[in-house]
Amino acid sequence: MSLSTIEVDDVRHEFNSETFRDDYTFSNSPEAIARFPFPFDRDEYMYAVNIEQHMPGPPKSATEFPIDIDEHYVAEMADRARVLKEDPLRCQSLPHMLMAEWDLLDLLMTSMARDYPRWFSLERDGRKWHWINRPLGIEQRFVFGDPTTLPQGPMEYVTRQCQGDFCLLDQRDNNLWLDAGIVTSQADWSLDFDLGMNFIEWHGPVPLAHNMNIFDRALKFLMNLQQGRPVRRLNWTMTVNPRLDTSPENYHRWGIDRTTVTPENVGDKVHLRVELQALWRLPRSNAIVFSIRCYLIKMGELVTQPKWARRIHRVLRDLPPELAEYKGLTNYRAATLEWLSQYDDGAPTSPGFYPD
Amino acid sequence: MSDIKSRPIWGRIRPVAHAARHFVCCEGSSAARHVAETFSPNAEALKQVTILYGNTDRNEEAGHTLDALGAEASLHYPTRQTLLISFKAHLKRLHMGAQIYLCGPEAFLNEATAIAESHGVLKEAVQTELCGANARRVQCVHCKGLIENVAYTPIACEHCGVNLMVRDHYSRRLGAFMGVCVDAEAPGDLPARESF
Amino acid sequence: MAGESFLVRVTHADPVTTSVKRLRMQAIDGKTLPPASAGSHIILTLKTPNRLLKNAYSLLPSSLDGGTYEVAVLRTEDSRGGSTFVHDALSEGSELTISTPVNLFPINRRARHHVLVAGGIGITPIAAMAEELFRDNRSFELHYCIRNEPNGAFLKDLQARYGERVHLYHSDIGERFGVAKALPQQRIDTHLYVCGPEGMIGAVLNDASALGWLQENLHAERFLSPGGGDPFDVVLRRSDIEVTVGEHESLLEAIERVGVDAPHLCRGGACGQCRCSVVEKDGIIQHRDHYLTQEEREAGDAIMTCVSRLKGQRLELDL
Structure with a gap:
């Protein structure tokens, strides 16, 4: 089912028309730059179990709401649809994960309709649900718990309409198992390869952190995660060109960009x-x-915030070589540092993430 | 050796005294001899032992050593594929309390452990021991093709032709190591070949 | 870190057997009680005349969809008086605080056959599991050990709904559930779940292990009530507070009484969340949990505050 063109046109102009491949027309508005979740609160970076409560952040920030929908929403969803069309293995769910898929649909639809009522609405009458997505022009009536009433499985259906990659982790045998997910904007890891792995196995390739028992501690913490108390952390890497789909599957095509x-x-x-x-x-x-919401920002956009410009220069300059290699920076780190150095006068930076 | 945590670590097979049934699947003559040595001192248990043997290196004598154990069943197969077809059929009929023993080359262990997992058998119910070549089973992450018995890295994918670095990252579900393009950032520039 | 909590009103209170009382609860603080997974428990905060008690109870099947929660409480002669309070003081209209559901006894959804074993009041999480498996059209069987039929809580409901999947064992005529006899030839992807008296859980797990079942296929819920003991003093070093743990009070409850937000989750010695480092002690720790390994117990430098105590005068904790 779809909505009338008039209702869609009403909100469509609030979103960017842009691409994340081919001609790469992606860019951030000044408002999007101001709310960018800059990940460094000091001038150096090292792994830490930097997990904090997923509490509402300041108004307009990326963490104001549990699920963040921004100006890139419509374009990101179009990019996801294209990835799935070309490679259906980017969305997989083992048979025992259906209940978790419904849980995810509930969480996302409830959050989006509550926090963005202009764009989304959800009416519930017992198991009969009615969902409206104005930016994408979608209207759907379905029976919660009955997968035959949706065009795709519940996880795929809802995540084709929500920014971010999503993984569903089953908890058993004192571990968490990556048993379902939709992953189309990943930083070089393969859902198809990692599906079915436990928490320690799928973090296997990450250097340094295992020796610091980072993952053992994080696992123990997450096994005791409670309802109504979500947590979050920031992670980062670098990407050449604003490509969302930096998958290993297509690395032989995009690697040369570096x-x-x-x-x-x-x-x-x-x-x-x-x-x-x-x-x-x-x-x-x-x-x-486990949601992984990707935010991209050009170096040219980042340096409009002088504090961020100085800090990113220092972080990249002092990054341990193993990490630079793991993050795939080797080929363009020097050129990037040289360019960034013009924005770093050596002045001290204030503590914390936010721009001055 | 890499410290990637997903890399499988094979153990040693040791008959579990209180198991209700022992189910052995082995490939190659050196594995067959090792199984015979391991089980012969446990004669009283042999009434509940089933042995499947893949005679892949055409060694009848090693097969006879297994037969001589006097297990409840000792069955021989000519190839890995026929051995594993039978392994699946037997797995479906196993009951709680059974212990599974797998012994053979790396690529055999890769595939057989994935089959056991897909039948709902927990990895704790499966003992493994590497006996034979350490050539690996590899999945090309680009075209998803599986490549059997890969002895070194890098290697050209036999399906799509991309030059692959074989990583230590391992999927128990697929029963395969990951192969990922090695020259994406410098086409044609391949590192020196390394055997496993 | 404490989870979310709900203020609820008891909307229904009725006897299920002569010694088991059922409470139905609904949120009154504007929130809606969320759905729950089978095997979950909640913590009830009970304001008894003498002290504040926090007891864990498993959610009944009717709680799975959320909206209302139900628990069933057996009247016992425990020294703390929690069950007596539920039976004598709580009725329709009573208000209390409950925690968000926590599941330390989940169904293994990868299993293709499930064996559920309950003894007495241990039926509460087991009945919720049966309901979830039934709704999901999964293969399961339920073995229920009771003294006699009038004593079997929810027996008629279970038989009516699950039919021949329910197997009964009457202890008053000497019937006993035995793994070898009851469960011959179970398919290899079977998981077993048991909840009941400590002795019964131990027997079932031992029998199954002796038959070659793996620990990983066996699941038990062993909730402990903290139990009492001689009073002792505890010093919370980081908070710089000293408090006496009463004879009917747990160490965790005493810590909470003086306003220190100590970590905890299950309050039954199972989850490991309340583990606390011991700085100094002048006696022996009575470890009553199921979490610490034998080595950790012998080291004596950690204590699970929810159930364990000091046999001595003074305990100093890194809290």
Whole structure:
């Protein structure tokens, strides 16, 4: 079912028309730059179990609401649809995860309709649900718990309409198991390969952190995650060109981009890629949803905030080589540093994430 | 050796005294001899032992050593594929209390453990021991093709032709190591070949 | 870190057997009680005349959809008086605080057959599991050990709904559930769940292990009531507070009484959340939990505050 063109047109202009591939027309408005979740609260970076309560942040910030919908929403959903059309294995769910899929649909629809009533609405009458998504022009009546009343499985249906990658983790045998997910805007990891792995296995390739027992501690913490008390953390990497789909599946196509950075094009081509990762305990399935919401910002956009410009220069300059290699920066770190150095006068930066 | 935590660590097979049934699946003559040595001192248990043997290196003598154990059943198969077809059929009929033992080359262990997992058998119910070549089973992350018995890295994918680095990252569900393009950022520039 | 809590009113209170009382609760603080997974429990805060008690009770099947929660409480002679309070003082209209559901006894959804074993009041989480598996059209069987039929809580409902899947064992005529006899030839992807008296849980787990079942396929809910003991003093070093733990009070309850927000989750010695470092002690720790390993117990430098105590005068904690 779809909505009338008039109702869709009413809200469509609130979203960017842009691409994350081919001609790469993606960019951030000044408002989007101001609310960018900059991940460094000091001039150096090292792993930490930097988990905090997923509490509402300041108005207009990326954490004002549990699920953040921004100006890139419509374009990101179009990019996701294209990825899925070309490779259906980016969305998979093992058979025992259906209850968790319904839990996820409930969480996302409830949050989006409550926090963005202009764009989304949800009416519930017992198991009969009625969902309206104005930006994408979708209207759907369905029976909660009956997958035959939706065009796709509940996880795929709702996440085709929500920014961010989502993984569903089953809790059993004193571990968390990555048993379902939709992953189309990932920083170089494969859902198809990692599906079915436990928490320690799927973080296997991350350097340094295992020796620090980071994952053992994080696992113990997450196993005790409680309903109504979601948590979040920020993670980051760099991406050449504003490409959402930096998957290993397509690495043989996009990897070459990393060799195209020159001191002249750093500002437009090199992007800081921040993941706002959040975790919720789900009520019916006792599973955990792990959301990975990707934010991209061009170096040229980032340096409009002088504090961020100085700090990103220092963080990249002092990054341990193993981490630079793992994050795939080797080929363009030098050019990026050279370009950023013009924005770093050596002045001290104030503590905390926010711009001055 | 890499410290990637997903990399499988094979153990040693040791008959579990209180198991209600022992189910052995082995490939190759060196594995067969090792199974025979391991089980022969446990004669009283052999009434509840089923042995499947993949005679992949055409060694009848090793097969006879297994037969001589006097297990309840000792069955021989000519290839890995026929061995694993039978393994699946037997798995479906196993009951709680059974202990599974897998012994053979790396690529055999990769595939057989994934089959056991797909049948709902917990990894704790499966003992493994590497006996034979350590050539790996690899999945090309780009075209998803599986490549059997990969002895070194890098290797050209036999399905799509992309030059792959074989990583230590391992999927128990797929029973395979990950192969990922090695020259994406410098086409044609391949690192020196390394055997496993 | 404490989870969300709800203020609820008892909307229904009725006897299920002569010794088991059922409470139905609904939120009155504007929130809606969320759905729950089978095997979950909630913590009831009970304002008894003498002290504040926090007891864990498993949610009944009717709680799975949320909106209302139900628990069933057996009257016992425990020294703390929690069950006596529920039976004698709580009725329709009573208000109390409950925690958000926590599940430390979840169904393993990968299993293709489920064996549920309950003894007495242990039926409460087991009945919720049966209902979830039934709704999901999963393969399961339920073994229920009772003294006699009038004593079997929810027996008629279970038999009416699950039919031949329900197997009964009457202890007053000497019937006993035994793994070897009751569960021959279970398919290899079976999981077993048991809840009941400590002795029964131990027997079932031991029998199954002896038959070659793996620990990973066996699941038990062993909720402990903190139990009492001699009073002792506890010093909370970081908070710089000293308090006496009463004979009918748990260490955790005493810590909470003086306003310190100590970590906890299950309050039954199972989850490990309340583990606390011991700085100094002048006696022996009575470990009553199911969490610490034998080595950790012997080391004596950690205590689970929800159920364990000091046999001595003074305990100093890093809190």
